[in-house]
Amino acid sequence: MTLDIPWLLFGSSFRLDEVSGPLVAVATVLYAVALVASRDRPLRAFLLVSYLGNIGVYLAADIISFYLAFAVMSFAAVGLVIHTRTEAAHRATGVYLVMTVLSETALLAGLWLTGAAGGTLIDDAPAAIASSDHRGLIVALLLVGFGVKAGLVPLHVWLPLAHPAAPPAASAVLSGVMVKAGIVGWLLFLPTGVDDLARVLLVLSLIGAFGAPLIGVLQTDPKVILAYSTISQLGFLGAVIAAGLLVPEASVTAAVVVYAVHHGLAKAALFLGVPVWQAAAPGARRRLAAAGLGWAGLALVGFPFTSGALAKYDAKYAVEDHWVALVLPLVATGSALLLVRFAWALRRVEPEPRGVDGELIGWLTLCVFGLALPLVHAHPAPAPDTLWDMLWPLLLAAPLGWWLWRRGEQEPPVPAGDLVVVGERALAATRATGGAGLERVHGVTRGVAKQWARTWRGAGGLTERSVEGLESRVRVWTLSGLVTLVLLGTLLALGWWM
Incomplete structure (x- = not known):
């Protein structure tokens, strides 16, 4: 289904198809839940603007509408990250803004070159990019532009800072659907033939898929742990897309969409489940919270008969002709370890019991949709070998998870934000070293300035004395000249009279 709006921008087109339909549906559910869970009117306003941009990215059929929607979504999210106005929120917002400006700049340049090559419609964009003289540059720009949103290493650094700073409802949409805009951008624009x-x-995605759990399991904040889980899951999707580009006969679009829908519901349920768990008093309500969080966690790691099992099954078999299919199951091992750490961190959260509120209602809604998803996207009962493929990565995680649980609370050797922290420390060291060096330079320049001042004062005195002497001589010369003129005039007068 296509909708053309000639009077909007330069003529906008929107479409609803097999890619945009499921993503718009899950975005609508998650933003509706976030609105129900949010009590602050400013936060709701930013959620609505973000929703408009988010579904615009999924529905746009031309590159101008796509870019406008992407920019609206990206900058409206600033209001979600900074909402609490804490020091951590301000820091996270600063990092997010820097990365967003980088993303928007790269994306604008990439789409401008795509349009110049004849790809003004998204359907025509991959072919236009493939035939362009600037193909490599365009693809590199799109990798960066979409990579910021998709958490591609090393552009992922805003995620572990923004998620704990934002309210839980905002984190649910940030991780559930907003980051998928980058994945969809790669899916729609990247051409084959750029191996x-x-x-x-592929390499950067796998680094994120397997590296994020190594950092995430060291954290103590539940939302930071979930943020690193999101980076890992996005790395999984990036690897599937890259394998699809390297093996053109592989059809990865449907698998990526199914995985994005599954991950959106499961991860949003986990993020929103943090305040639900905190608000649940010991008893039936806490057991309900534990059951819902447990099911969302099992879905995220791909436990059999959950939405995650179906999504991982589709993804693995979509790229079975590429070697990456052999390592993708291990992503579930990292996800399982992250969720063990998440459960440990959640137990440390101080309970603040309260009555039924929007967060609980929204969270229960997500749990219902997550339970129903396997029924909507039904598969035949898995064969024993398929069941084993789903289970062995989780069994591998069991002893490591036990060790993590026993490890307990320790100061994370790698703080949340990883590369940002490294950059901040390097900048501070540079500033300290540079400051000392600059002070030495200032000392030298001050000494030189004093010496020049003394020299100029001496030169000035000499000049002043010379000028005064010259003026004296000039005054003498002037007087002598006047006397001479008077004498000459007198002599001439006497000569004429005689």
């Missing part, structure tokens, strides 16, 4: 850059995407 070198596709391999770059």
